[in-house]
Every structure is written in structure tokens, then in C-alpha cells.
Amino acid sequence: MKEIEIVVLVLGLMGFLFSLLLAFLSKKLKVEEDSRVEKIIGILPGINCGACGFSGCAAFAQAVVKNSKIFSGCLPGGPQVNKEIGALIGVSEVANVQNKALICHCGACDKEKLTSTLYQGPLTCAAAHISGGALDCSWGCLGLGDCAMACPTGALVVKERKVYIDYAKCINCGKCLRECPRNLFELIPVEKNKPIYYVACNSKEKAPVVKKACSKGCIGCGICVKLPGSPFYLSENISYIAYQKIPSPEIMEDARNRCPTECIIKVDSPFRKSES
């Protein structure tokens, strides 16, 4: 026999023997895992974004099996995934799971909000928020893009110090909610094929202060609140929408047109491509 033949034979035999041993042991030492874990991992989006608070989809699946209360923890998956997981582990209140859409409570761009000081600190919102120097309004978007940095899918773009949300890319993971030092982001409930409305201002100052700092801020005038059947309400000099009331589109459109500072924003289709 040539040397190469011996080499192939010896190595092949050895590998075969070891693999036999391993196959035998893996049968013998098999750990019974909950079969639902595998199934839930299959349902989950598998992007390991960590929005649920666990280190990845697999960790979340294991946690769900142990504690069924957190079945709706997967934000990017949305109601479809949550319903499937709920059905799999036998949770009854599955029907209440709603679609969500991301909004930003500041809709003013660079020209509209005033900056009277020069900010030269680190170019992150977190740092600028502490000094407050980057913007006259102490509630609005600093526009330095911490949210865009945190966004795992690149759905957030900051242009002229205003956040633009690409709804085709947004997975509702909620990382920007945690990142924004001024808490401008919110996930609001949406219904299929319906536009969403929101108040694009976060300033809880009285009207004169708001007007000085920004031309697009909510001044708390209450015009939208006074409309008949309006879902709007005033609190701390700012208008909010009670999303649990489902208003007719006409009222919302009316309110939007009447807003003197045009800070009620309409988004026609805040859906991912797969959902719309």
C-alpha cells in the first residue's frame, strides 16, 4: 500500500469510530428540551434585536415557555407573531394584541426651531441634553441622531435636526424610545389601512415660551379639543390624543387643518410593506 492510502485509511477509520461513539452518546445523553421552544424560535423574526429585554430570540423563547405572561414581548414581530406565540402556549387574551406605529413628538426642522447659543460639546443628544445648549426649546428634538445610531434597521434618518421615520423599515423594536434623552418617541396603536395622527410637539411650556423657541410648537390653544367628538385633550399646556377612542377621520382631518401651528401630523400608511 502506498503511504497516502494508509493515511486516508487510518484517518478515515479513526474519524468513523469517533463519530460512531459521538452518535451513540448523543442519543444516550439527549436532553429533553421543551419542544415549544423550538417552535417559538421558528415563529420569532430571528433578528436578535434585544427589544424584548433578552439577549436574543432563543433566550426570549425559553423565557416565554417558563413565563407565559410575557408572550407579547416581541415588538418587531408585531401582533401576528404575538398571536401565534400566544396560541402556542395557550394564553387567552391574545385578541387584545394591537399593531403599533412609531411616532416622534417633535416635527420642527432646523429653520423652525430657534437656537440662540453655540453648542460645541460632544455631538450626541445625551450630552447635549445635559447642557441644554444645543436648542432653545428644552423639550424638542436635539437632532444629533442618537436614535438613528441606535436604530437596528436604519429606519430613522435625522435631516436638518428633524427625525424622519421610514415606516417601511421600522420594526417597532423600541430602541429609540430608550435612547432619546427627551423621550420624544412613542409607539401608538394603529389600525390596518388607516392613517395615524399625532401631535408633533413635546413642549410643556406655556404658549409665549413655546412661540419664542419654535414656530411649530403646540401652544395649548385647545382648538382641537373643542371640536365635537374630539379625542384630543389638554394637559400641561399641550394637546394629547386619546388613542383608545376611535375617532372618525373627518374630525381628525378637521383638527389638523385648524391647528394654528400645524403641529398635528398625519401619516398615511405607517405600515411595513408586509403588513399593508
Next chain:
Amino acid sequence: MEKLILIFISTVLINNFVLSYFLGICPFLGVSGKIESALGMGMAVTFVMSLATGISYLIYEYILLPWNLMILQYVVFILVIASLVQVVEMFIKKYSNSLYQSLGIYLPLITTNCAILGSALFMVTRKYGFLESVVFGFSGGVGFSLVLIIMAGIRQELEDADIPSVFKGAPLTLIVAGLLALIFMGFSGLISS
């Protein structure tokens, strides 16, 4: 018997795999965060090392040498180590899931732990017999565990210490590793031949 004791002491203290040959640095720095996981890792490495060295000796002596296949020793040793690691992994997963979780990625990485391949290769170059090889592998593992546990203890204490922020984390760990290596050099005069 005397030779076995000598091998044991010299491998654990004097020619420690981690601190004097600088083999197996990756788990040494990676798993030395907590004493429990260091202990588990040390036990796993000790087990794999003693078995791997023993089996490697048998294969080397009775297959590779008679067939004149010394060129295959690296491949064969890696094969033995990889299979053993698989076995150990299955055992740990079966009998201690918490240890399995805390070892994490470092458990399959024992496969490429150079200290284990090192012990198999040293066994060949030093022309040890079977018993000597097993004792050599075992004491190599014991030495590895000893250093790992010492390191984990120091690092746990350092967690609470007031450290300048430049040194926090990896830099200080490397400095501590260097100091430990210096300390272990002190053992070098322990056995005079």
C-alpha cells in the same frame, strides 16, 4: 512513582501551561470572571486534558508509530480533542445546565485550546510513557485550573476596587496576568536535579 510526582509538581507550578508556556490564554482571560465558572472550566479542561493526553499516547504509540505516520499527529490529536470536547459538552449539558450556560461559548472553544494540543505534543517530544502521559495531562489541567481560579479570585476582588478608568477591564486583567506569571517564575528553583 518519584518521577510521576516530579511531573505533577513541575507541570502544576514550575512549567505552568498558562503562565510559563502562555498556552490557553483565551479561556484564561475569558472565563476568569467568576470563581464558579472558573472552577467549572478548570474541571472540564482537566478532564479533557488528561483523557486527551492518554488517548493521544495510545494512538501515537500503537497506530502512528508502527505505521510510520508521525506527520498525522497534529490532525489526529485535534480529532481526539474535538471528539472529547463534544462528549464533555453533552455530559455537562445533561447534568448541570447552569454550568453549561455559564461556560457558554468557551466550552466548544476547548477544542481549540492550545494548552490541550500542547500537552499532547509535549508528551510526544518528552517521550513519556502511558501513565506519565496521563499524569502529565492531568497535572497540566490542574495547573490550568489553579491559575484560572487564582485569577478569578483576584478579578472578583478588583470589581469592588477603585480603579482608574483607563485601567478598568482588559488592561488591568492583562497586567494582573503578567504579575501572576512573574510570581510563578519564583517556583522555578523548586526542584533541583
